[in-house]
Amino acid sequence: MPSMASRYSQRPSGPDDDKRRSFKDGRRALLEQRRSLPIASVAEKLVEHVKKSDTLVVIGETGSGKTTQLPQFLHSAGFCKGGMMIGITQPRRVAAITVATRVAEEMGTEVGKEVGYSIRFEDVTSPVTQLKYMTDGMLLREALLDPLLSKYSVIVIDEAHERTIHTDVLFGLLKGVQERRKCAGFSHIHDNKLNSIGQNTAAEKQVAVVSNGHSLFRKSTGPLKLVVMSATLDTKGFCDYFNGATAVYVQGRQFPVQIFYTYTAEADYLEAALLTTFQIHMEESLGDILVFLTGQEEIESMERLLRERATHLPETALKLLVVPIYAALPSEHQMRVFQPAPVGARKVILATNIAEASLTIPGIQYVIDPGLVKARAYNPHTGVESLAIVPVSKAQAQQRSGRAGREAPGKCFRLYTEDSFAKLDDTTVPEIKRCNLANVVLQLKALGIDDVLGFDFMDKPCRTTIVKSLEHLYTLGALNDEGKLSDPLGFRMSRFPLEPLYAKAMLVSSEFGCSKEMLAAIAMLSVESLFYTPRDKIKEANNAKKRFASQDGDHITFINVLRIYSLEVDEGQRGGDVDSSTLDRRASKKTEKVIRNWCTANYINGRSLRRAIDIRKQIQGHMESMGLPIISCGEDMLVFRRCLAASxxxxxxxxxxxxxxxxxxxxxxxxxxxxxxxxxxxxxxxxxxxxxxxxxxxxxxxxxxxxxxxxxxAPQYYAALDLANPTQRSLQS
DNA sequence: GAGCACTGC
The missing domain is CATH 2.40.50 (OB fold (Dihydrolipoamide Acetyltransferase, E2P))
Structure with a gap:
């Protein structure tokens, strides 16, 4: 093996290195800890900015304390007076839970009281809640019911640099809400008024009707303040978009990470990653290694290669423990990355992007980054989504190297040259430009935004993508000839937390009399990797699947999984219907084990099944609230299949x-x-x-x-042509 | 006869 020095040039300094060297803070009082955070020194300045301007941009690196502290500063400054709330959005569910828990502790209260969180399937808030952490998607759902977000005095969009599709929609939406809430004093809630500002949504009408029950007037909620918090330095982009908002920088607290590049481009990045792993293992001091790979298959082959070559290590060398992690891996296996390496061993974690921001693995001292990622792409002309391996952005590379500096100074080995790094895009293309927008367009229409093409996006999606989505929604009947949300079809579709096509299928099924079956099928279609097929047990896994299989196809097979699960695990305790939350509540350790064993024996991913059951319950709730009956077609699967065809x-x-x-x-x-x-x-x-x-x-x-x-x-779409002849064109255009 | 990054409602 060539020596480390010959393979890598060391970059003397850069954005990853100039982070302040942190100190070991030990166990101090919470308050003292809070005061010591970098953000504490600018608390007053931040509050002043929020008071005097509409929007503030906060640029803060990892460890600045912005997520936990800024909402508390605003709370102390009186932004929750008069029963108003501060809402803080997060791109991920776990973050909303953990941050809310931490802040509740700092404020000396319980989660769900003054500090709460709201995520799908779980609302841990109460009438006294003042600081509400939530997923960005959840705030969007709230906007459907209350378009002025009248309960909030401040909305904080955290991790804005991640540019999730929800964050991007919120940006445009919140700018609009700010404009409309600027009217001081009292606002007259009336259809005419709403019409005049072009926001006459069905939901808003409902709010107006409810308000009108007491009075024609509702007290204005005052201006809406917006705080956009980001980690990257794309300050100008954010400030320009938010009408020249001020940006405040907050220092982070991370250990320095040394960056190494290869001198020449690597022809085979897997081989290079393999070599680098062994070099670190033989030459560097103790500490775990994190390798970023693009997918399950790559991780599996790397795992094999590492194990194989590790057998050639000298007897005296440290052992090498290889641990894979990716989203589709059942949680039991995922847990292994969090177990510390045994004495006399070094852990190598082979991870997808899941380790970039979604989860933090302790003990990482070295990062190996081949500089590639599997990313979704969308072709608006064919309407086909695909996954392709593409180079990461500079911001992503930085995020990855940062994973080595969480607990101590670390090292990051980039398997490409410094020149190649310079040529990378600064930031990742926002998700909104990379996927199908049917659902986004439906949500915007439901929010009363009729001119979707003219919507104030920070990054405008391709025009063709939007037009395609509009056409799709029109075909489904969600939009009328004027391009407005149809009533009740489009309105109802927008209420479901589903893709428009699935939402439509639910509505169609209530007419066909098989909504119970469709409910199960849609819930199962909404989860990924239901069947777990480990590479070394493909045959066993396929055999296990046979007992659920229906000769009619996969939809009925999915329904069978839920049916058989209910029969064998739930044992008909609730008349054959289960939901995982009731299971959680009453599940003793023993039942949990029964569920786990059932899933393992049947090669089913327990996490996915549980999620499907949660989704089924949620969709059922929406159906019932719309007064749509849940009917079963019993054994008559012909009805169900015809319904699938119609949907x-x-x-x-x-x-x-x-x-x-x-x-x-x-x-x-x-x-x-x-x-x-x-x-x-x-x-x-x-x-x-x-x-x-x-x-x-x-x-x-x-x-x-x-x-x-x-x-x-579907006579509107298919003419009664000679469908028996496969060569004939059977579609009318 | 094959392979699906990651989130979110």
């Missing part, structure tokens, strides 16, 4: 003479994915829920239908 007619495919399939709306040639129960069964006509592009185009989540159902159930 997913846009995703129909027919077998061609050569055995491949032709997607009827996009005219693409596709194949049935081998993970489908219909693979190899050669059905003549199917509906599908996913089109994934890898080496070929595959359709997944498929159910067999009769091709004659299409012109019958």
């Amino acid at each position: 997913f007619f846009l995703n129909a495919a027919r077998r061609q003479l050569d055995g491949t399939y032709r997607a009827l709306s996009s005219r693409q040639t596709v194949s049935i994915h081998p993970s489908s129960v219909l693979h190899g069964k050669k059905p003549e006509c199917v509906v599908f829920n996913e089109l994934v592009r890898t080496n070929r185009s595959y359709i997944r989540s498929i159910t067999q239908i009769d091709s004659l159902w299409l012109p019958e159930l």
Whole structure:
């Protein structure tokens, strides 16, 4: 092996190194700890800025204390007077929970009292809550019910640099709310008034009606203050977008991380990562290694290679413990990264992007970064989403190297040259420019924003993407001829926390009399990696799946999983219906074990199943609140399949003479994915829920239908042409 | 007969 010095040039200084050397703070009183945070010295300045301007941009690095402290400063400064709240958004659920818990402790209260959090399936707030931490998506849902966000005096958007799709929509939305709340004194809640500002949404009307129950007038909630907190230095972008807002910098507290680059480009980054791992292992002092890879498959092969080559290590060398982590891995296996390496061993963690920001693994001293990431891309012309391996951005590379400096000074080995680093994009392309926007457009319409193309996006998505989404929503009937949200269809669809197509399917199913079955199918379609197939047990896993399989297809197979789970695990305690929260409450350790064993024996990912059960319960709640009945079609699966055809007619495919399939709306040639129960069964006509592009185009989540159902159930889309002839064009354009 | 980064409602 070449020596470390020959493989890497060391960069003497840079943005990752100039972070202040932290001190060991030991166990001090909470208050003292708070006072010692870098942000404490600028507390007054921050409060003054929020008081005098509409929007403040706070740039703070890791460890500045901005997330926990700033809301408390604002609270002390009186921003919660008169029953108003401060809302703080986070991109992830865990962050909302952990930060709220920490702040509650600092304020000497319990979570759910003055400090609370609100995330999907879990609202831990009460009427006395003043600081509310929540996911960004949750605030968007709240805006549907209260478009002026009248309960909030301040909204803090944290981790704004991550630019989640929800954060980006909130940006434009909150700017609008600020404008509308500027009217001082009393505001007249009336349809005319609402019309005049173009925000006459059904939800707002409801609010008005409720308010009108007492008075025609409602006290104005005063101006809405906005604080945008970000870690990157894209200050200008944020400040320009928020009408020249001031930016305040807050120093972070991180240990320095030395950055190394290769002298030449690496032809094979896996091999380079492998070599570097062993070099660190042989030459560097104790401390765990974190390697960023692009996906499960890559992690699995790297794992094999490392184990194999580790056997050639000298007898006297430290042992090397290899631990993989990625989102689809069942939680039992994920937990292994948090266990400290045994004495006499060094841990190597092979991770996807999950270790970049979503979870923090203790003990990391070395980071190996090949500089690549698997990212979603969207082609608005074909409507196909795909995943591709692309170079990371500079900001991402910095975030990755930072993972080595959480507890002590660390080192980061970038498997590319310093020149290549210089050529990387500064920041990652925001998600809103990389995916299908059907749901975003539906939500905007429901918020009363009719001119979606003219919406004030910080980064405008491609025009074609928006137009495609509008067309899609029109086809589904969510929009009327004027492009406005239809009533009740579009309005109801916007209430479901689902993709528009799935929301429509729920509504269609209540007419077909199979909403109970559709509820189960949609819940299962909403979770990923339900079946767990470890590489060394593919046969066993496939056999286990057979007991759930339906010859009609994957949708009924999904329903069978839930059915059999209820029968065998829940034992019909609640009449065959279960939800995981009631399970949690009453589950003794023993029941938990029964559930876990059942999942393991059936090669099912317990986390995914639990989530599907939660989603089912939530969607059922929405159905009931709309007065839509939950009806079962019993054993008559023909009804259910016809309902699938009526709902997913846009995703129909027919077998061609050569055995491949032709997607009827996009005219693409596709194949049935081998993970489908219909693979190899050669059905003549199917509906599908996913089109994934890898080496070929595959359709997944498929159910067999009769091709004659299409012109019958979707006459507006399919003409009653000669569907029996596969070569004939069967779609009207 | 194959492979799906990560979030979120």
